[in-house]
Amino acid sequence: MMLAFDETLQRVTAQQLPTRPPAPTPPSRASAVLPVRRSGILIATFAVLGALWLGLTAPAVSPVAGPTPVAPAVVQDAVPPAITRPDTVVQPPVLPAGPGAPGRRGRR
Amino acid sequence: MTSPSSSDLGQRWPRAAHRGLRLRPDDVLLTVAVGAVLAVGWPAVNMLHGAQPPALMVLLAHVTGMLAGYGVVVLVGLMSRTPALERGIGADRLSRWHSVGGRAVVVLVVLHAFAATEAWAQGRQEDLLLAAWHVLRLPWLISASLGTCALLLVAAVSIRAARRRVSYEAWHAVHLLVYVGVALGFVHQLAGPDLAGHRLLQVLWALLYTGVFGLVLEHRVVTPLRMAGRHRMRVAAVVPEGPGVVSIIVEGRDLQELHAESGQFFRWRFLTPDLWVTAHPFSLSAPPTATRLRLTVKTLGDGSTKLQSLEPGTWVLAEGPYGAMTADRRTRHNVLLFAGGVGITPMRALFETLPLAPGQDLLLLYRARNDLDVLFRDELDHLAAARGARVRYLVGDIGPLTPELLRQHVPDLPDRDVYLCASPGLSSAVRASLLQAGVRPEQLHEERFAF
Numbered sequence: 001m002m003l004a005f006d007e008t009l010q011r012v013t014a015q016q017l018p019t020r021p022p023a024p025t026p027p028s029r030a031s032a033v034l035p036v037r038r039s040g041i042l043i044a045t046f047a048v049l050g051a052l053w054l055g056l057t058a059p060a061v062s063p064v065a066g067p068t069p070v071a072p073a074v075v076q077d078a079v080p081p082a083i084t085r086p087d088t089v090v091q092p093p094v095l096p097a098g099p100g101a102p103g104r105r106g107r108r
Numbered sequence: 109m110t111s112p113s114s115s116d117l118g119q120r121w122p123r124a125a126h127r128g129l130r131l132r133p134d135d136v137l138l139t140v141a142v143g144a145v146l147a148v149g150w151p152a153v154n155m156l157h158g159a160q161p162p163a164l165m166v167l168l169a170h171v172t173g174m175l176a177g178y179g180v181v182v183l184v185g186l187m188s189r190t191p192a193l194e195r196g197i198g199a200d201r202l203s204r205w206h207s208v209g210g211r212a213v214v215v216l217v218v219l220h221a222f223a224a225t226e227a228w229a230q231g232r233q234e235d236l237l238l239a240a241w242h243v244l245r246l247p248w249l250i251s252a253s254l255g256t257c258a259l260l261l262v263a264a265v266s267i268r269a270a271r272r273r274v275s276y277e278a279w280h281a282v283h284l285l286v287y288v289g290v291a292l293g294f295v296h297q298l299a300g301p302d303l304a305g306h307r308l309l310q311v312l313w314a315l316l317y318t319g320v321f322g323l324v325l326e327h328r329v330v331t332p333l334r335m336a337g338r339h340r341m342r343v344a345a346v347v348p349e350g351p352g353v354v355s356i357i358v359e360g361r362d363l364q365e366l367h368a369e370s371g372q373f374f375r376w377r378f379l380t381p382d383l384w385v386t387a388h389p390f391s392l393s394a395p396p397t398a399t400r401l402r403l404t405v406k407t408l409g410d411g412s413t414k415l416q417s418l419e420p421g422t423w424v425l426a427e428g429p430y431g432a433m434t435a436d437r438r439t440r441h442n443v444l445l446f447a448g449g450v451g452i453t454p455m456r457a458l459f460e461t462l463p464l465a466p467g468q469d470l471l472l473l474y475r476a477r478n479d480l481d482v483l484f485r486d487e488l489d490h491l492a493a494a495r496g497a498r499v500r501y502l503v504g505d506i507g508p509l510t511p512e513l514l515r516q517h518v519p520d521l522p523d524r525d526v527y528l529c530a531s532p533g534l535s536s537a538v539r540a541s542l543l544q545a546g547v548r549p550e551q552l553h554e555e556r557f558a559f
Contacts, residue, residue, distance in 0.1 A: 039326060039330045039334070040326055043322040043325055043326050043330070044319075044322060046318075046322065047315070047318040047319050047321070047322035048315065048318070050314070050318040051311055051312075051314035051315035051317075051318045051319070052311060052314075054298065054310075054311075054314035054317075054318070055298070055307065055310040055311030055312070055313070055314040055315070056307065056310075056311065058295075058298040058299060058303070058304070058310045058314070059298075059299040059304050060304060060305050060307075061304055061305060062299055062300055062301040062303075062304035062305070063246055063247040063248070063299060064224075064246055064247075064249070064296075064299065064300055064301055
């Protein structure tokens with residue numbers, strides 16, 4: 001294993017006691033840095049557009065309306081009785097069936 | 109080696125200039141806490157100002173739902189590999205935060221589901237089972253429930269007892285379900301009663317999610333691919349170091365642009381049919397050069413076993429560098445490096461490059477079960493001689509590492525920085541002894557190699 005890092009070890013030995021790690025080397029080419037920024041900007045743009053799309057197309061009224069407790073009495077009072085109470089529903093008149101009934105044609 | 113004079117004790121080592129943005133742990137925690145207060149405060153204030161005072165279950169359902177939705181996105185953000193977080197906080201601590209936060213979010217999600225169902229049951233005068241059936245039939249509730257199941261599955265395999273029986277690869281694969289779970293629950297959040305009808309809030313909430321997923325995409329997908337194209341890393345050699353331990357030499361070009369430092373690690377993905385799916389975190393075991401990186405791997409699971417037989421020429425994708433256990437964390441003149449077992453890998457690299465001026469002392473304590481387990485002995489002895497540093501091998505049965513024992517080896521322990529890397533059990537024991545011996549938490553820099 002020493003062989004693989006002889007170069008590093010020799011450097012340490014030659015310099016005796018390095019007091020600082022080597023200074024960061026700037027990227028050799030601008031293109032090494034630019035793609036990161038470009039991809040970052042692209043992703044950030046998509047994130048903002050995506051958020052706008054998701055937020056603006058989201059339901060304005062929540063379909064999850066369950067948890068609010070509603071007392072049964074309130075329901076009865078709030079809804080027209082003619083619809084909810086079977087005994088108050090106005091039924092159409094029941095016409096007698098058979099010969100002579102209105103609307104029925106037959107021999108007299 | 110010269111003993112430090114009393115005037116040196118307590119004197120601080122100037123920190124190296126920071127490279128890139130680093131977020132401080134306290135600032136990040138404060139920001140997360142402020143977000144949590146807003147996430148809880150909005151539904152609470154909204155409901156308390158309503159026409160009728162809300163029932164307890166309704167309030168609980170709203171608050172836990174909002175907090176769980178916020179918590180999930182924070183958890184994903186912590187694991188997004190964003191450099192400012194990794195440099196400032198460290199992967200190790202981020203992972204611990206993620207673990208604690210994960211438990212909290214799972215509890216919140218379960219509480220939210222229960223409270224919402226119970227509130228429905230109370231409001232509609234139904235029994236809980238019928239209420240659950242009705243709630244499930246609401247729009248987007250099926251997908252949200254499937255998402256919850258995915259999160260619960262991830263939580264189940266992350267429980268310590270289960271994790272011991274699951275390979276790293278399986279655990280990693282199951283963890284990817286988090287993204288599916290989060291996506292499945294997202295529309296339910298956006299259409300929830302706390303956000304629906306508030307356009308600005310809906311857009312901001314969506315921005316929170318798309319922003320964090322943008323960070324994940326940038327730092328976990330795009331950056332590794334870009335690095336692969338730029339540096340073209342390949343395995344140059346696999347060198348046996350000891351029983352079940354190999355060093356892998358990775359060659360590439362312009363590696364200085366990675367700005368890797370001793371003490372840091374990469375997540376390595378070796379592109380073979382068996383190994384490409386999972387990225388494994390391994391520390392650099394030698395200072396990085398412009399053309400070579402070295403990692404050292406011990407057989408611990410399926411993946412690390414297969415790494416032993418890697419062929420030279422195998423392509424490598426590397427994410428990183430990560431980890432904050434670097435030289436610029438140093439605050440004192442004298443330093444103690446403590447390594448346990450294969451935890452020697454980052455310490456070996458630090459032992460070579462930690463700045464050491466005349467009059468300063470660098471001591472490496474290396475704990476190993478037996479002589480065969482001692483790695484890099486020749487390199488460490490050579491470096492110690494070359495740098496005027498010291499290395500001591502604590503091999504075999506030496507009893508517990510008590511504060512007294514540590515003080516015997518290092519009399520000026522409270523006035524040193526301590527870099528610690530060992531297995532979780534040994535780390536915990538040594539950390540406790542170090543703190544008892546007078547080392548302050550800010551002087552202790554550690555990396556725990558557990559998943």
